Amino acid sequence: MSQNFNELITYGKAFSGLTPELEVCLKNFAPTITPHLKRVTDSFYEQLATIPVTEKYLAGRIGHLKAAHLRWMNDLFTLNVDAQFAEGMYKVGGIHVKVNLPVEFMAGAMTLINTELIKVVVETMSNDIDKCTKALQAINAVTGLAWMVMQQSYQEASIAEELEKFLKISGMSRTLFTNLAKAYN
Amino acid sequence: MRAGMLKSALTELNGTSGDIEASAVISTDGLTIASVLPASMDEDRVGAMSAAMLSLGDRTAHELARGGLEQVLIKGEKGYVLMTYAGAESVLTVLAKTNAKLGLIFLDVKRAAASVADLL
Numbered sequence: 001m002s003q004n005f006n007e008l009i010t011y012g013k014a015f016s017g018l019t020p021e022l023e024v025c026l027k028n029f030a031p032t033i034t035p036h037l038k039r040v041t042d043s044f045y046e047q048l049a050t051i052p053v054t055e056k057y058l059a060g061r062i063g064h065l066k067a068a069h070l071r072w073m074n075d076l077f078t079l080n081v082d083a084q085f086a087e088g089m090y091k092v093g094g095i096h097v098k099v100n101l102p103v104e105f106m107a108g109a110m111t112l113i114n115t116e117l118i119k120v121v122v123e124t125m126s127n128d129i130d131k132c133t134k135a136l137q138a139i140n141a142v143t144g145l146a147w148m149v150m151q152q153s154y155q156e157a158s159i160a161e162e163l164e165k166f167l168k169i170s171g172m173s174r175t176l177f178t179n180l181a182k183a184y185n
Numbered sequence: 186m187r188a189g190m191l192k193s194a195l196t197e198l199n200g201t202s203g204d205i206e207a208s209a210v211i212s213t214d215g216l217t218i219a220s221v222l223p224a225s226m227d228e229d230r231v232g233a234m235s236a237a238m239l240s241l242g243d244r245t246a247h248e249l250a251r252g253g254l255e256q257v258l259i260k261g262e263k264g265y266v267l268m269t270y271a272g273a274e275s276v277l278t279v280l281a282k283t284n285a286k287l288g289l290i291f292l293d294v295k296r297a298a299a300s301v302a303d304l305l
Contacts, residue, residue, distance in 0.1 A: 170241050172237060173240075175214045176233070176237060176240060177237075179214055179216060182229070183215070184233075
């Protein structure tokens with residue numbers, strides 16, 4: 001399915017409340033927060049290790065997963081939040097489907113990450129309430145936006161995977177399926 | 186020209202028995218090539234649904250070790266839907282009344298499918 005990432009990012013920003021002002025905040029706070037992200041990643045994977053069902057997804061891959069996770073978190077603070085950003089986040093959602101990660105993992109992960117990021121913000125900015133508030137709003141908005149995009153790609157990738165299975169089992173060609181769907185539009 | 190000949194073949198088929206209410210030739214991709222249908226029927230839906238059923242029938246016959254598919258027959262309260270290949274890339278679909286003499290219809294449809302396959 002082809003995706004219009006410009007539309008997707010605009011839609012995501014409207015829902016997450018990521019304003020241009022908060023986008024600037026993310027970049028401004030990046031030098032303060034990014035040095036702590038490795039700790040956030042480590043803490044995140046330590047927490048995951050306590051959840052029995054996550055074990056089979058982590059075994060033997062922790063090093064690789066941590067590196068990818070750290071890159072992803074750095075991107076939240078350093079990249080422009082534009083169509084390219086949406087495309088990157090969209091790919092992350094698709095990858096979660098490819099490795100058969102249950103859908104609740106993304107929501108759970110985002111909650112754990114936010115919890116850790118809140119700690120970092122409070123530790124580093126609690127002497128300035130306004131700054132602290134802005135940082136928390138910006139983080140909440142950008143992680144919410146990333147989650148939305150990833151959810152969308154997860155859903156679309158799941159549907160595409162199910163359709164592929166159905167076509168394989170039924171022997172129907174994709175063209176026939178498309179024509180069938182068109183006939184009932 | 187071919188479209189006209191196909192339509193004639195279908196009209197002739199519909200005329201062989203008062204029990205045949207409609208017929209259509211459809212590509213295996215579900216697009217209608219020619220049809221003689223009542224105005225109340227949506228040509229696109231008849232086409233797509235017939236090709237889908239034939240595809241599923243084909244798969245079922247192979248999966249359940251019944252060999253190559255010859256036909257798919259659906260019986261509803263208000264009559265029959267009969268689908269058969271007309272050549273490798275098209276489907277002949279016939280709608281018949283509930284009290285239709287199936288033996289005769291099978292024969293007529295088999296002949297018509299052969300004619301359609303030649304025309305295509």
